[in-house]
Amino acid sequence: MFDRLQSVEQRYDKLTELLSDPEVVNDPKKLRDYSKEQSDLQETVEAYREYKSVREQYQDAKAMLEDKLDADMREMVKEEINELEEQIEELEERLKILLLPKDPNDDKNVIFEIRGAAGGDEAALFAGDLYRMYSRYAEAKGWKTEVLEASSTGVGGYKEIIFMITGKGAFSKLKFENGAHRVQRVPETESGGRIHTSTATVACLPEAEEVDIEIHDKDIRVDTFASSGPGGQSVNTTMSAVRLTHIPTNTVVSCQDEKSQIKNKEKAMKVLRARVYDKFQQEAQAEYDSARKQAVGTGDRSERIRTYNFPQNRVTDHRIGLTIQKLDQILQGKLDEFVDALIMEDQAQKLERVTDGE
Numbered sequence: 515m516f517d518r519l520q521s522v523e524q525r526y527d528k529l530t531e532l533l534s535d536p537e538v539v540n541d542p543k544k545l546r547d548y549s550k551e552q553s554d555l556q557e558t559v560e561a562y563r564e565y566k567s568v569r570e571q572y573q574d575a576k577a578m579l580e581d582k583l584d585a586d587m588r589e590m591v592k593e594e595i596n597e598l599e600e601q602i603e604e605l606e607e608r609l610k611i612l613l614l615p616k617d618p619n620d621d622k623n624v625i626f627e628i629r630g631a632a633g634g635d636e637a638a639l640f641a642g643d644l645y646r647m648y649s650r651y652a653e654a655k656g657w658k659t660e661v662l663e664a665s666s667t668g669v670g671g672y673k674e675i676i677f678m679i680t681g682k683g684a685f686s687k688l689k690f691e692n693g694a695h696r697v698q699r700v701p702e703t704e705s706g707g708r709i710h711t712s713t714a715t716v717a718c719l720p721e722a723e724e725v726d727i728e729i730h731d732k733d734i735r736v737d738t739f740a741s742s743g744p745g746g747q748s749v750n751t752t753m754s755a756v757r758l759t760h761i762p763t764n765t766v767v768s769c770q771d772e773k774s775q776i777k778n779k780e781k782a783m784k785v786l787r788a789r790v791y792d793k794f795q796q797e798a799q800a801e802y803d804s805a806r807k808q809a810v811g812t813g814d815r816s817e818r819i820r821t822y823n824f825p826q827n828r829v830t831d832h833r834i835g836l837t838i839q840k841l842d843q844i845l846q847g848k849l850d851e852f853v854d855a856l857i858m859e860d861q862a863q864k865l866e867r868v869t870d871g872e
Contacts, residue, residue, distance in 0.1 A: 518613055519562045526552060526559045558612040565605040572598040614864045619720035620686035624679045625662070625788045626718055630671060631694065633712025638671030640697040640822075641714040643845055645675050648688070650847025657681025662781045663769045676785055678721065685720045690856040692718050693819035700824070709825060713818070721784065722791030729787060735759040738775060758782045765789050820852075834859050 529552040538544045575595045583591065628644050630637035649659045658680040665673040679688065696713045738753040755770035756778040767789065769782035821830045822841055829844050829852075830837040836855050838844065844852075 515610065515613065519558070519609060522555055522613075523559050523562055526555045529555070554616070558609070561605060561608055561612055565602070565609060568598055568601045568605060572602060610865060611861050614861065617686065617689070619689070621683055622685045623681065623721040624684045624688050624718055625676065625721055625785060626679065626688075626691075626716065627674070627676050627785075628672065628717075629674045629715050630667075631713040631715050633697075633710065635667060635669045635671065636697075636701050636710055637712040637714055638667045638673055639669060640671070640695070640712050641673075641675060642671040643697070643822075644695060644714055644716065645672065645677065647845050647847055647849070648679065648691075649677075651849045652679045652681065652684070652847075654847055655681055655684075655687075657684055661771060662785055663767075663771050678784065685718075687853050687857075688718055689720075690718075690853070690860070691716050691819075696818055696821045698821065698823045698825070719788040719792045722787040729760065729783075729790060733761050734786075735761060736779070754778060756782050758786050760786055760790050763790055763793055765793065831856070 529548050532538050532548050533545070533552065538548060572595065575591055575598060578591050579588065579595075626645075626648060628641045630639075630641040633640070652659050659677055660680070661675065661677045663674070663676040665675070667673055694713050694715050696711060698709055698711050700707055701710050735758070737757040737759070739755045739757065740753055754773055754775045755768065756775060757766065757768045758779070759766050765786060767782045767786040769778040769785070771781065772778045819831065819833055821828075821832070822845075823829070824841065826839070827841045828837060828839050829841050831852055834855055836852065838851055840848070
């Protein structure tokens with residue numbers, strides 16, 4: 515581990531030199547790539563340097579015990595040694611986690627696709643609840659939310675809503691939300707007070723930039739049509755809605771959220787690029803795909819991952835067996851307890867695989 519840490523520190527120092535090299539400064543691509551690489555290494559290097567400093571203090575304190583000290587001073591030194599030993603242990607565990615292979619998508623923005631599934635209008639209403647929950651979580655993090663496409667229902671929910679959350683590290687926090695979310699509650703239309711169970715599916719994709727995947731114009735079929743509202747009625751007489759089809763993968767994306775055909779095409783391209791990127795990743799990288807299935811929340815999107823029980827004000831994540839009696843707060847976007855627990859479980863599984871020599 516320490517050989518790897520030494521190599522990381524040496525690479526970090528080399529990048530510092532390169533970033534002051536005029537040849538690199540005048541090359542936008544190199545400057546961007548080296549800056550990102552150094553930024554990715556910074557936390558690990560800072561933790562390693564802190565570890566070396568604490569380790570040095572520990573050795574100095576141990577050496578002091580060899581000197582002739584009075585009883586009070588000896589006791590103080592022993593206490594300091596105990597504290598430094600705890601710090602060393604904590605830093606070693608932190609360094610192990612920092613050295614784990616990093617998901618290359620972690621720093622990217624997120625494209626969410628939420629669809630009402632089983633439960634009709636109630637499922638659509640729940641899809642709306644989930645959209646607002648993620649929007650409030652993003653707002654609390656200082657991130658931006660933008661609706662790319664929405665198919666609303668007359669009762670105030672969504673058959674489908676696609677939106678992007680923009681913010682550094684957004685995907686790293688939200689990538690475990692993939693799957694089926696189940697709600698248990700008494701619908702407003704239920705006169706007998708019976709609890710109904712409905713579901714909504716969530717797909718969480720990293721935004722694919724042009725440097726990640728190249729989509730050629732010749733591979734895209736563009737269709738335009740008039741926008742429609744709930745029930746199919748036309749809401750726009752101009753052909754502003756856009757449907758993009760990526761012919762090689764038969765991936766189809768429609769967008770009618772904007773009145774401008776150009777803006778609808780731009781939004782549709784963001785979703786199309788993310789879907790094609792996700793498809794290529796899963797097909798071309800068998801090892802990555804296997805890791806996703808083993809990871810806590812990146813497996814089959816049809817899997818039921820979480821239950822929101824209104825009568826008991828309870829939310830349960832079935833993957834890690836975590837239940838929190840704060841449903842009202844969680845729907846307001848206070849997701850940190852789940853997010854942090856899922857990240858810790860994912861790190862623990864990765865550490866276990868590394869320890870087992872995988």
